[in-house]
Amino acid sequence: MREMYIITGGAFQGKWSYAQKQTGLPAAAFTDGETAGYEEIFHAEGIVNFHLYVRRCLTGQNEEELEAFAQRLYEENPSLVLVTDEVGSGIVPMDPEERAYREAVGRVCTFLARRAQRVDRVVCGIGMVLQRKPDPDGRSQ
Numbered sequence: 123m124r125e126m127y128i129i130t131g132g133a134f135q136g137k138w139s140y141a142q143k144q145t146g147l148p149a150a151a152f153t154d155g156e157t158a159g160y161e162e163i164f165h166a167e168g169i170v171n172f173h174l175y176v177r178r179c180l181t182g183q184n185e186e187e188l189e190a191f192a193q194r195l196y197e198e199n200p201s202l203v204l205v206t207d208e209v210g211s212g213i214v215p216m217d218p219e220e221r222a223y224r225e226a227v228g229r230v231c232t233f234l235a236r237r238a239q240r241v242d243r244v245v246c247g248i249g250m251v252l253q254r255k256p257d258p259d260g261r262s263q
Contacts, residue, residue: 124201125239128231129249130208136247137205138170144242144249145203152205164195168203173227180230181223188226192233206231208243 129141142149145168153166155175163169180188195202210228215221235241241253 126196126200126202126204126234126237128204128206128235128238128241129244130206130231130241131244132211133207135244137207137244140242140244140247140249141168141170141203141205147203152203155206164198166199166202168205170205172204172206172231173209176227176230177223180226181219183226185229188229189233192230196234196237204234204238
């Protein structure tokens with residue numbers, strides 16, 4: 123069974139193509155976070171634009187609510203391939219809603235990354251492995 127795999131990086135860096143190459147999943151296997159419904163993401167093979175899902179549905183929730191959402195997502199969809207933009211780098215926005223959005227993405231992705239089997243960062247279409255947990259028999263994948 124495949125375990126959760128997170129691919130992150132800046133906007134327009136080739137994350138989705140990279141995800142497809144790394145996992146073998148076709149584009150049709152990915153749900154778009156910009157339009158996905160709440161229950162849909164719990165059953166998707168992959169989610170692209172996860173940060174946009176967070177913007178639409180989770181921004182403004184408190185830390186406990188964000189953690190509860192992330193826990194449910196991890197428990198119900200442990201083999202999810204999650205593709206998300208990094209949104210917390212750079213200048214802190216003056217707009218409180220923009221700050222809340224960045225915080226929500228960061229909190230949810232941090233929670234999931236701690237549990238994911240693998241986390242990669244993509245820059246200019248080139249992936250860098252940030253985390254790869256060993257198999258139960260002790261071998262890295």
